[in-house]
Structure formats: structure tokens, C-alpha cells
Amino acid sequence: MMIKTGFKNAGLLLVFAASIALSSLAHAIPDVQHWETRNGARVMFVPVEGLPMVDIRIVFDAGSARDAGKGGLSTLTNGLLAEGAGGLSSQQIAEQFESVGAEFSNAALRDMAYVSVRSLTDKKYLEPAIDTLTTVLTRADFPADAYARELARMKVAAVARKQSPSDIADEAFYRALYGDHPYAEPSAGTEASLQQLSPEDVRGFYQQYYVAKNAVISIVGEVDRAQAEALTERLVSGLNSGQRAADLPEVKMLTKAREIRIEYPSRQSHIFVGQPGMKRTDEHYLALYVANHAFGGSGFTSRLVDSIREERGLAYSVYSYFSPMRELGPFMMGMQTRSDQTAESLKLLREELERYLEEGPSTDEIKASINNITGSFPLNLDSNSKLLDYIAMIGFYDLPLDYLHNFIQRVEAIDANAAKTAMQQRIQSDRLVTVVVGSDASHKADSDSAEQ
Numbered sequence: 001m002m003i004k005t006g007f008k009n010a011g012l013l014l015v016f017a018a019s020i021a022l023s024s025l026a027h028a029i030p031d032v033q034h035w036e037t038r039n040g041a042r043v044m045f046v047p048v049e050g051l052p053m054v055d056i057r058i059v060f061d062a063g064s065a066r067d068a069g070k071g072g073l074s075t076l077t078n079g080l081l082a083e084g085a086g087g088l089s090s091q092q093i094a095e096q097f098e099s100v101g102a103e104f105s106n107a108a109l110r111d112m113a114y115v116s117v118r119s120l121t122d123k124k125y126l127e128p129a130i131d132t133l134t135t136v137l138t139r140a141d142f143p144a145d146a147y148a149r150e151l152a153r154m155k156v157a158a159v160a161r162k163q164s165p166s167d168i169a170d171e172a173f174y175r176a177l178y179g180d181h182p183y184a185e186p187s188a189g190t191e192a193s194l195q196q197l198s199p200e201d202v203r204g205f206y207q208q209y210y211v212a213k214n215a216v217i218s219i220v221g222e223v224d225r226a227q228a229e230a231l232t233e234r235l236v237s238g239l240n241s242g243q244r245a246a247d248l249p250e251v252k253m254l255t256k257a258r259e260i261r262i263e264y265p266s267r268q269s270h271i272f273v274g275q276p277g278m279k280r281t282d283e284h285y286l287a288l289y290v291a292n293h294a295f296g297g298s299g300f301t302s303r304l305v306d307s308i309r310e311e312r313g314l315a316y317s318v319y320s321y322f323s324p325m326r327e328l329g330p331f332m333m334g335m336q337t338r339s340d341q342t343a344e345s346l347k348l349l350r351e352e353l354e355r356y357l358e359e360g361p362s363t364d365e366i367k368a369s370i371n372n373i374t375g376s377f378p379l380n381l382d383s384n385s386k387l388l389d390y391i392a393m394i395g396f397y398d399l400p401l402d403y404l405h406n407f408i409q410r411v412e413a414i415d416a417n418a419a420k421t422a423m424q425q426r427i428q429s430d431r432l433v434t435v436v437v438g439s440d441a442s443h444k445a446d447s448d449s450a451e452q
Contacts, residue, residue, distance in 0.1 A: 029381065032391060032401045033225065037232050039241040040213035044395040045228045046220045048384060054126065054221025055388045057116040058137060058235065059396050061245040062209035063109045064187035065326070070201055072154055072189020076147075077205045078108040079154075081115060083146035086139040090146060093132060102129035104136075110187055111326045112396055113209075118385070121222050130234060138238030140206060147199050158191045165270045169437040172260055173272040176433045177330055181251055211242025216395035220388045251276045251328035254431040262437045269342040269438030270334075273349060275431055277331030280324040280397040284422045286410050288322055290373065291419035294365040295356050296320025296333060298372060303365075307352050308335065314345045326397070331427060339439040346436065354429045360420025374408045 033045040041058075067073045082104065083090045097104050102125070103118040115137055119129040161167035171186050178184035185193070215236060219228050254275050264270075278288055289297075296304035296319050308318045318335035333353065337345040361369075381387050381404070394403050 029404045030387075032394065032404075033228075034395075034401065035229070037212060037217075037236055039236060039239065041215040041217055041232065041236045041239075042395055043228070043232050044216065044218045044391045045225065046387060046391055047222070047224060047228075048220055048387070049222055051384070052121045052222050053118065053384065054121050054219065054223050055116070055118050055384045056130075056133070056221075056231070056235070057114050057218045057388055057392050059112050059114040059216045059218070059392050060209055061111070061214050061326075061396075062113040062205070063111045064185060065110050065182040065248055066205070066209055066245060067182065067185060067189075067193075069193075070197055071185040071193030072158075072187075073197060073201055073205050074113055074209075075108040075188050076150060076154060076194075076197060077202045077210075078106055078113040078115075079150050080142050080146055080202060081106060081140050082136050083150060084141040084143035086135040087141070088135065089143075093136060096128060096132040100125040100128045102132075104133070108187060110183055114392070116388075130231060134235050134238065137210070137235060140210075142199060142202055142206070144199065147202065151194060151197065154188060155191065155194050157188060158194060161186075161188075162191075165264045165266055165268075165437045168262060168264065169270040169272050169435050172262060172437070173274070173332070173433060173435045174330070176258055176260055176435065177254075177274065177276060178251065181249060181327075183251065183325070183327070183329075207240070208242070209245060210239065212236045212239045213242050213244050215239070216392065218388055218392040218395055220384045220391060248327050254428075254433065257430060257432050257434070259434040260436070262435070264437045264439065266438055267339060268336045269339050269345075269436055270336055271342070271346055271349070272332055272334050272435045273346075273353075273432050274330050274332035275427065275433060276328035277322045278324050278426060279326065279328055280393075281399065282324065284426070285324060286407075287414050287418045287422035288426060290366065290369050290411060290414045291361060291423045292320055292322055292331075293369040293373060294361045294419070295353075295423075298369060301368065301372075303356065304333070304335075304349070304352060308345065308348055312348070314341050314348065318349070342436060342438060346434070350429070350432075353427070357420075357424055357427060357429055360423070361416050363416050366414065366416045366419055370411055370414065373411055377408060 030046045030048065035043050037043060062074055064071070064074045082093050085093060101120060104116070106115045107113065115133065117129055117133045119126050161171070174186070175184045217232050217235065219231065223231070278285060282288070294302065296302045299305065304318045304320060308314050309316065315335040315337045320331070320333040322331050323329040333349055335345060335349065381390070390404060393399070394401065
């Protein structure tokens with residue numbers, strides 16, 4: 001879940017944001033400065049001149065992987081932060097951000113949860129924005145009426161997901177992939193899990209995970225080091241020091257193929273095929289990234305699109321991706337096709353993967369992928385908010401501080417053989433999870449069928 005507030009004075013902010021070009025980033029990738037606050041929060045800071053604004057994100061190791069059997073708890077906790085804090089109502093909090101043109105956002109994912117603010121750097125705007133963010137972060141009230149309202153909204157959303165074939169397939173895929181691992185459960189919870197939550201659960205989760213040592217603060221914008229240090233101390237001084245979250249359990253690798261067919265009255269079948277893929281800290285991350293880019297990650301220039309869409313017209317959208325996380329995130333191939341073409345499409349999808357694993361990408365495919373990745377890389381750093389995404393990722397996953405500096409060089413060093421070897425070592429085509437949701441799907445399973 002994400003909440004964004006943009007307000008009447010935000011027009012000025014948007015004008016400034018629209019004027020962001022590469023500025024200093026066009027000439028050199030910025031160095032990442034880092035330190036810890038007095039109570040143990042890690043800080044990642046990149047000063048960017050030329051635009052009087054700053055983006056701040058505080059990321060906690062407090063995603064749904066920490067729900068401990070109470071699915072939806074992390075999402076509910078994060079969503080309630082701005083629903084009442086320091087005696088202020090959600091409306092008053094929104095008005096305080098609005099009055100200075102600041103933008104607030106928050107979200108909870110599987111690995112992490114965060115709160116963010118974007119503000120102009122003039123003191124008359126920045127000081128109130130930081131005060132309000134600090135209140136939201138450190139003085140959450142979790143009022144009873146807001147709790148009931150947010151929980152009710154999540155329950156309605158859980159029911160709605162049961163009417164979406166894509167959501168049904170996604171949930172079944174993660175459950176089959178991860179079994180009893182925390183990644184198996186949907187971040188937003190289920191009807192059953194949400195029924196079990198209580199206000200005490202929310203407060204306990206907040207007290208355990210929203211602590212300084214479990215936080216990474218990322219700052220990008222036109223402030224200097226002294227200002228950044230002062231801002232970070234203000235933001236988290238009201239948090240308990242606490243402890244970093246414990247390591248997550250390792251993801252168990254699949255030992256055999258599994259196929260799940262779920263009947264759903266639709267003209268199209270939703271197909272997901274994959275297995276556990278890689279961690280964000282994987283030493284072969286970039287080789288796998290480049291290899292998948294050629295296979296199914298580059299849109300209309302990928303093998304999957306050429307074979308399944310362009311040559312045979314079996315699907316409008318077909319793709320593959322790695323989603324690296326703290327532990328092994330999924331490798332997934334996905335597509336939608338007419339129900340009467342399901343068997344043919346699925347057979348071709350598997351054959352393309354097996355062929356790619358056996359033969360590997362061609363030199364031309366790798367060259368094209370590298371050119372595309374490195375050519376678009378500067379665009380990934382052409383705004384404060386995009387740079388913030390990278391800096392927050394580097395901090396949260398403990399990546400090298402020179403990650404951005406070395407990215408292009410490391411990508412250009414990958415050849416076809418390295419890409420092929422990385423895929424062969426990571427993907428076992430005889431141990432894939434296959435989920436098909438569609439009309440008559442439950443009557444066509446080859447193995448391990450299930451109606452859900």
C-alpha cells in the first residue's frame with residue numbers, strides 16, 4: 001500500500017521537479033556519503049546542487065517477511081502511521097504537509113517498509129515538513145477509528161483480489177514457490193489472516209521494527225553535510241535504538257516441478273512459471289540481469305516476445321524477470337493467452353527457456369542488451385527521486401558504496417558465456433513451478449493439480 005499527499009502549494013514543487021535535468025549527474029556519478037546517527041540509524045547521503053529541494057526516505061527492515069504468521073500486519077502498521085500521530089488526525093497531518101507543498105508517501109513490501117517526504121529546502125517549507133514527518137514516524141497514535149477503517153479497507157481489497165485472475169495466479173505462485181517461508185504470504189494479507197489481527201499486534205510490530213538500528217535513512221538534494229546530519233538526528237532521535245531485525249530463513253530450493261491449475265471463468269489464461277532466483281547481493285546479479293534482458297526482460301526486443309508474440313501471435317504480453325530480495329527472490333516468466341491456446345503457449349514458453357539455457361544468448365543479443373542497459377542508465381539517475389531509489393537500495397541491502405560508479409563497467413564486462421553460465425547455474429528447467437489460472441484450467445493439469 002502507498003499513500004501520497006500532494007497539495008495546493010505542490011504546484012511550485014512540480015515546476016521545480018520538472019526542471020531537473022542531469023545537472024551535476026550528467027558530469028559525474030555522485031559519491032555516497034554515509035554515517036550513523038547517535039542512536040544507530042544508518043544514513044546514506046548524496047548532495048545534489050541546482051534545485052532547491054530534498055528527498056528523504058526512511059526504510060525499515062519491516063516488510064511482510066516480518067509478519068510472523070499474521071499476514072497484512074506490516075502493511076497495516078505502515079498504513080496507520082499517517083492516520084494519527086502526536087495527537088493530530090489524518091486530516092491535520094495532511095494539511096500540515098499541504099501547507100508547505102510537501103509530498104509524503106509510505107509503503108510496505110515483502111522486504112521493507114518506508115516513509116518518504118519531498119520538500120523544498122527553504123527553511124519556511126522544510127522545517128515544518130520535517131517536523132510533521134518526525135511526528136508521523138516517532139509518535140504514531142494508532143487511533144481506534146483509523147485502525148478499524150484501514151483494516152476494513154484491507155479486507156475489501158482482499159476480497160477484490162479473489163476476483164482478479166492475475167492476483168489469484170500471483171498468490172498461488174508465491175505460495176508454491178516459497179512454502180513455509182515468510183515470502184510465501186501476500187504483503188497485504190488474506191481474508192483469514194486479517195481477521196486475526198489486533199491493535200496490540202500493530203503496536204507490538206511498530207515497537208519491535210520501527211527502531212533506529214533497523215532503519216536506513218537516505219537523503220538526496222540541495223543540502224550540505226551539516227544540514228543532513230541535523231535532519232537525520234531530528235527524524236530518528238525519538239525512536240528507540242532497538243536492534244536490527246534478525247536474519248530471514250534461507251529459501252529452500254525446489255526439488256521437483258509442480259503445476260497448479262486454477263479454474264477461473266475468463267477468455268484468457270494467466271500463466272506464471274518460475275522458481276527461486278537470486279538475492280540482491282548475489283555476486284552474479286549483473287550477469288543474470290543482462291542474460292534475462294535478452295531472454296524476456298527487454299520488451300519487444302526479447303526472445304520471448306519474438307517467438308511467442310511476433311512469430312506465433314499467442315500473447316500480447318510475455319516477459320521474464322528476476323526480482324532479487326534479501327533472500328532468494330523469484331525468477332518468473334509470465335504471459336496471458338486465449339484459453340484455447342494455453343497448452344501450446346505453455347509448451348513454447350518452456351521450450352524457449354530450455355533452448356536458452358542450453359545455447360545461451362548470442363554475442364549480438366548480449367551486445368544489444370548491454371548497449372540498452374548502459375545507454376539508459378543515466379536516465380535512471382536524472383532526478384532526485386530516481387537517485388533516491390538507488391541510494392535507498394544500496395543502504396538497505398548493504399551494497400558497495402561505489403555500486404553506481406562501477407555499474408556500467410561491470411555490465412560491459414559481461415559476455416555471452418558469462419550470461420549463459422549464470423543462467424545455467426541458477427535455473428533448473430526441470431524444477432519449475434507453473435501456475436495457470438483460466439477457463440477449464442483445473443481440468444488440464446499434468447501434475448499436482450489444484451482448484452483454489
